[in-house]
Amino acid sequence: MNFLVIFFGIVLLFIIWLILDFCLGRQKHHSSVRKMETPILxxxxxxxxxxxxxxxxxxxxxxxxxxxxxxxxxxxxxxxxxxxxxxxxxxxxxxxxxxxxxxxxxxxxxxxxxxxxxxxxxxxxxxxxxxxxxxxxxxxxxxxxxxxxxxxxxxxxxxxxxxxxxxxxxxxxxxxxxxxxxxxxxxxxxxxxxxxxxxxxxxxxxxxxxxxxxxxxxxxxxxxxxQFIPTEANQLECMFISLIQLAEKSITIGTPYFIPSRKIFAELQKAVQRGVCLTIIVPSVSDHILVKEASFRYLRTLLREGALVYQYNKGFYHAKTIVIDDKVADIGTANFDKRSLFLNQEINCYIYDPNFIDRIKDILDKDIHDSTRLTLEQLNKPNLARSMKEAVAGVVSYFL
Known part of the structure; x- marks a missing residue:
């Protein structure tokens, strides 16, 4: 009995240390960063x-x-x-x-x-x-x-x-x-x-x-x-929200990991509700544990609201892009996930040239052609193993 009390006491102290370490470290990090972006180049x-x-x-x-x-x-x-x-x-x-x-x-x-x-x-x-x-x-x-x-x-x-x-x-x-x-x-x-x-x-x-x-x-x-925009801490979330709010007709997102923040997810829902065509390309195979399952809760809701989701099936899809109408294309190092949004140091290139945007859209069309459309019925089909993975992924999604 004493052993169990000591064991659980140590575990509790370890968890408290992890939480304090992370919260205090994040606070210090956020206080030290400054926003940077280039003028139009x-x-x-x-x-x-x-x-x-x-x-x-x-x-x-x-x-x-x-x-x-x-x-x-x-x-x-x-x-x-x-x-x-x-x-x-x-x-x-x-x-x-x-x-x-x-x-x-x-x-x-x-x-x-x-x-x-x-x-x-x-x-x-x-x-x-x-x-x-x-x-x-x-x-x-x-x-x-x-x-x-x-x-x-x-x-x-x-x-x-x-x-x-x-x-x-x-x-x-x-x-x-x-x-x-x-x-x-x-x-x-x-x-x-x-x-x-x-x-x-x-x-x-x-x-x-x-x-x-x-x-x-x-x-x-x-x-x-x-223009280039390097980001770290929570800066990328604001940039992605600004991009989504620009959309009038279409948003196309290509990413290996679709794990948006609460605010970004809400903006995507608003975009679909105002008639914007949202298309998301993700891989059909995963290179990391739980990242695929972490995306399902978001994709399920967006599919229900009319978004299009494609799973790339000619290998592993690792592209990182957002294209808004014919206005701007973002290509860089940031994934569409919470780790890139809140933890990683990233740098993205925002392209405003119509001809180069058309070139990127042609590449995305090819990737969609090489993908299979994901349906709500597939995600709602009972699957105990997947449901358990989704539950775990939801808890640790910040770190995936």
């Missing part, structure tokens, strides 16, 4: 939806770098493909190119000490972003740098959903072909990506490089009107 843009094509282009640009390579990824794995990526960085550093590599501490946990030692020996400047640290251990574990940006010679940038690992080039048979959206960026828009990388670098290393002129060459204006 004019860049040159290309879009990749297939990993092999993206990384053929990306690795070629890395190999052609002459002055500096600055890279931030959420995930770098420990496999043959990842080793090729790291080898390119080491080769360029040995030739005198400045290489800086910033990786999320937990997302890239497979990058071991030996690999880091080799990178530094070759001349690569390496740092981990967002280490787990006191006094808020649990909260700091949750706040991840989910941005994926690269800048080469200050003239070419990349931003989107792909990370570095074999699954991103279709070599994980459990997930099948990986469908994602990643932007290649040129002209004046690159300067802000460079600035964002250097701010994250300073945050993690204490080294301020913003005033280094060689990182910011004078660049011409491109053809595509756009």
């Amino acid at each position: 004019h860049g040159d843009f290309d879009i990749f939806t297939h990993g092999k094509e993206l990384f053929h282009d990306y690795f070629s640009v890395l190999r052609e770098a002459e002055r500096h390579i600055h890279v931030l990824f959420y995930i770098v794995k420990d496999d043959v493909f990842s080793q090729e990526f790291l080898s390119i960085l080491k080769e360029k550093a040995r030739t005198g190119v400045e290489v800086r590599l910033l990786l999320d501490r937990l997302g890239s946990w497979k990058v071991k000490g030996a690999a880091i030692k080799e990178l530094r020996a070759a001349g690569v400047e390496f740092a981990f972003s967002n280490p787990v640290k006191l006094p808020y251990l649990f909260y700091s574990m949750q706040v991840r740098n989910h941005r994926k940006i690269s800048i080469i010679d200050g003239r070419i940038g990349y931003l989107g959903g792909f990370n570095i690992g074999k699954e991103y080039i279709d070599e994980d048979p459990s997930l099948g072909p990986w469908r994602d959206y990643h932007l290649k960026i040129g002209s004046e828009s690159v300067n802000f990506l460079q600035s964002e990388f250097l701010m994250d670098w300073e945050r993690c290393t204490g080294v301020d490089l913003q005033g280094v002129a060689k990182y910011f060459p004078k660049l011409p204006k491109g053809d595509v009107r756009q």
Whole structure:
């Protein structure tokens, strides 16, 4: 009996510590962030939806770098493909190119000490972003740098959903072909990506490089009107709500995880009720436990109100996009889930160019064609295992 009292006392204290750690850590985080967004910029843009094509282009640009390579990824794995990526960085550093590599501490946990030692020996400047640290251990574990940006010679940038690992080039048979959206960026828009990388670098290393002129060459204006908006803490929720409120005819959302906040969900319902056609594309297979089941409570309600939901079935769908009418298309690193809304550091690109928006809509039409429409009858069909997973997912949805 005494043992049980002690055991449950320890469990209760642990739960209280978790709650206090998270609440106090979140409070401190929210008090320290500041809103950032660029003015309207004019860049040159290309879009990749297939990993092999993206990384053929990306690795070629890395190999052609002459002055500096600055890279931030959420995930770098420990496999043959990842080793090729790291080898390119080491080769360029040995030739005198400045290489800086910033990786999320937990997302890239497979990058071991030996690999880091080799990178530094070759001349690569390496740092981990967002280490787990006191006094808020649990909260700091949750706040991840989910941005994926690269800048080469200050003239070419990349931003989107792909990370570095074999699954991103279709070599994980459990997930099948990986469908994602990643932007290649040129002209004046690159300067802000460079600035964002250097701010994250300073945050993690204490080294301020913003005033280094060689990182910011004078660049011409491109053809595509756009702006970048980096977010963290609760900033993304406000941005998504603003986008939804703009819609007059249609909203299309492509996301691997559909777990909206209460406020965003209410705005989506209002949009459908005022006659906006809401279309949601999600994967039919899942890469994480419970994320699929966490979406069902929201999808069930939206289907009942007239939304269209499609499950992509030609591999794993990891795209992160919102398209509002013909007005704006959002492509970036943020998922449509509570982790991206409230915890992760993200960066999104808002595109206002009608021609490029049409190109994105063509890609979405192809993805819808490669999907199966989800019906309310399917979600309401009795399934005890699914119902149990939905119940658990509802409790922990903030962290999925």
